[in-house]
Amino acid sequence: MPTGRIVVKVPGSTANLGPGFDTLGMALSLFTWVSLEHAAATRISLLGDNMSGIPKDKSNLVYRVAQAVFEKAGAHVPELDIVICSDIPLTRGLGSSAAAIVAALVAANALIGNPLSQNELFQMATALEKHPDNVGASLFGGIVAAAWDGTSAEYVRLEPPAGMEILVAIPEFQLSTKKARNVLPQHVSLADAVFNVSHSSLLTAALATGRMDVLRHAMRDRLHQPYRSALIPGMDIILENAGDHGALGAVLSGAGPTLLLLVDSRDPKRGQLEGFLKDVMSKEDIEIAARWLEPCLHGPLVRYLEAGDPDYRLEPRDVLSRAKAEVGA
Numbered sequence: 001m002p003t004g005r006i007v008v009k010v011p012g013s014t015a016n017l018g019p020g021f022d023t024l025g026m027a028l029s030l031f032t033w034v035s036l037e038h039a040a041a042t043r044i045s046l047l048g049d050n051m052s053g054i055p056k057d058k059s060n061l062v063y064r065v066a067q068a069v070f071e072k073a074g075a076h077v078p079e080l081d082i083v084i085c086s087d088i089p090l091t092r093g094l095g096s097s098a099a100a101i102v103a104a105l106v107a108a109n110a111l112i113g114n115p116l117s118q119n120e121l122f123q124m125a126t127a128l129e130k131h132p133d134n135v136g137a138s139l140f141g142g143i144v145a146a147a148w149d150g151t152s153a154e155y156v157r158l159e160p161p162a163g164m165e166i167l168v169a170i171p172e173f174q175l176s177t178k179k180a181r182n183v184l185p186q187h188v189s190l191a192d193a194v195f196n197v198s199h200s201s202l203l204t205a206a207l208a209t210g211r212m213d214v215l216r217h218a219m220r221d222r223l224h225q226p227y228r229s230a231l232i233p234g235m236d237i238i239l240e241n242a243g244d245h246g247a248l249g250a251v252l253s254g255a256g257p258t259l260l261l262l263v264d265s266r267d268p269k270r271g272q273l274e275g276f277l278k279d280v281m282s283k284e285d286i287e288i289a290a291r292w293l294e295p296c297l298h299g300p301l302v303r304y305l306e307a308g309d310p311d312y313r314l315e316p317r318d319v320l321s322r323a324k325a326e327v328g329a
């Protein structure tokens, strides 16, 4: 079994893209870093502004997922030195839990010499997250169309259209995926099911062929957004009108509360969008952080630090900042 420190960088993601509920995901240029190494006693260090409320004991998601890898691989590594750092705001619909799961899976697998295949990691990630859209995007990068039948997941990766940018409006308040799933109905009408199958198919085909002109029509949804809109004041106005202010399409990102706009980088009207988002949300007394992002084309980047590596003995914060610089911050 190799010894040393593993550092993994994994992209966050947006799920659903409107009608592709629990199916479509896209990796984003926001990242989580996880470092793992063998230790005499477990220690979990949390770095950065997005770690509030994350446990530092063995109930931590990264620790638990790493143990699931060791168990599946028949390895025994009960004690770990873990460092976690993330750009991805928690519980905002930008896939922080999926990125943490994928980072833990990939880092733990690398720590014991990569006995599990990428497909085995995808199956484990999907079973842990309970839907394949975010974890698929974090694991494979780009846009992922994935289906899970409760036992096994399959996916196809697409290259995002060139020149497509993303503007997100991240509200100050948190909304857990669990809460946002609890407002969804158990049954939907055949008409709504047909609406989503057709729009999700159209959207996937449009993304695969670069037909950005179709996105506004294709990104409409009847399965989750109408039920979740009561949890996000201002959402309906933004989804309905963003197209008139320069967006190709506007949707709830994952389970929300972040709102996500796809934008053609060549559109001269794109400069209006931030003001439009802020105006609508301030009328609802909600502060937002507006951030321009890009699709992330890669999945996890892994760096292995051997005991002889000059970075190996550094403090976790320094190791992560060096690793960030090396694999791209």
Ligand SMILES: Nc1ncnc2c1ncn2[C@@H]1O[C@H](COP(=O)(O)OP(=O)(O)O)[C@@H](O)[C@H]1O
Pocket: 032, 054, 060, 061, 062, 084, 085, 086, 089, 090, 091, 092, 093, 094, 095, 096, 097, 098, 100, 175, 176, 177, 178, 254, 255
């Ligand atoms: N880096 C991390 N390390 C440990 N736990 C994490 C990490 N990131 C997210 N989580 C867990 O995932 C939860 C957020 O998941 P979720 O409600 O699905 O929202 P999101 O849309 O951000 O994925 C957090 O409250 C925390 O329990």
Ligand SMILES: N[C@@H](CCOP(=O)(O)O)C(=O)O
Pocket: 013, 015, 016, 021, 022, 023, 092, 093, 094, 095, 096, 097, 131, 133, 134, 177, 180, 181, 224, 253, 254, 255, 256
């Ligand atoms: N398909 C899921 C996606 C949840 O994404 P998250 O980033 O909010 O965790 C859903 O819509 O519930």
